[in-house]
């Protein structure tokens with residue numbers, strides 16, 4: 435990999451270990467991944483329960499994995515599809531940077547500015563302690579917000595650009611929440627892949 439491709443920005447936020455690789459995948463290659471995944475992934479829209487009311491999730495998702503272990507969050511239980519060559523290639527590329535073998539990948543498709551991902555932490559039991567979450571962005575860049583759970587003054591936002599990689603590690607999920615907010619700007623579609631280790 436070239437020097438630019440490995441450019442790494444470490445966020446200077448307490449109680450966290452977050453790094454951002456803006457040029458992880460060449461733009462042209464990232465566009466090819468976007469186009470193929472957009473077409474071939476069996477995108478689904480699940481319903482989520484918030485305070486007892488049921489809503490369609492404001493984005494489409496799909497779960498891939500190398501085991502048959504289901505993954506549950508927000509009252510949704512997802513069954514994994516088998517890894518495809520594209521998702522495996524991306525997984526291996528991420529694994530050149532992280533010393534971890536990922537077992538699953540949750541994909542999100544944000545169709546427009548009203549699609550979003552509300553405040554949460556990726557702290558499900560099956561992810562274990564101090565999980566490493568590796569998040570690849572393809573397509574439209576969108577803001578990613580972080581806020582500390584206990585200190586209202588601690589927050590941060592960054593634009594996740596086409597072909598970038600964001601790593602969240604260590605105690606991040608214990609102390610911080612993250613979201614991808616809606617935007618009023620007219621925006622194109624974005625695909626996000628989050629690689630995880632499900633125990």
Ligand SMILES: O=C(O)CCC(=O)C(=O)O
Nearest residue numbers: 542551556569614626628
């Ligand atoms: O779309 C993103 O960048 C974040 C996705 C996310 O936080 C998740 O799937 O848990």
Ligand SMILES: [Fe+2]
Nearest residue numbers: 554555556612
């Ligand atoms: Fe998340």
